[in-house]
Amino acid sequence: MVRPKSVPGETGQELMDRVVTAARAATAAETALHDAVDHARQAGIPWAIIGAAVGVSRQAAQQKFSRPAPGRLL
Secondary structure: OOOOOOOOEEOHHHHHHHHHHHHHHHHHHHHHHHHHHHHHHOOOOOOOHHHHHHHHHHHHHHHHHHHOOOHHHH
């Protein structure tokens, strides 16, 4: 069994609670981003502009956002 290192002021459970909270926030943010991109594409915004907005190339944006967000079905 692996034992976590001691962190002053926080128990292992508190640290794991923070991990779970951050993971949920990351999932919610990723879902919101996919929704925003879906709406932008429906409005005719080109992949190049979407890519620039999220800091990736046109091709990378198209590859990433042409698929459903993690945990979502088509």
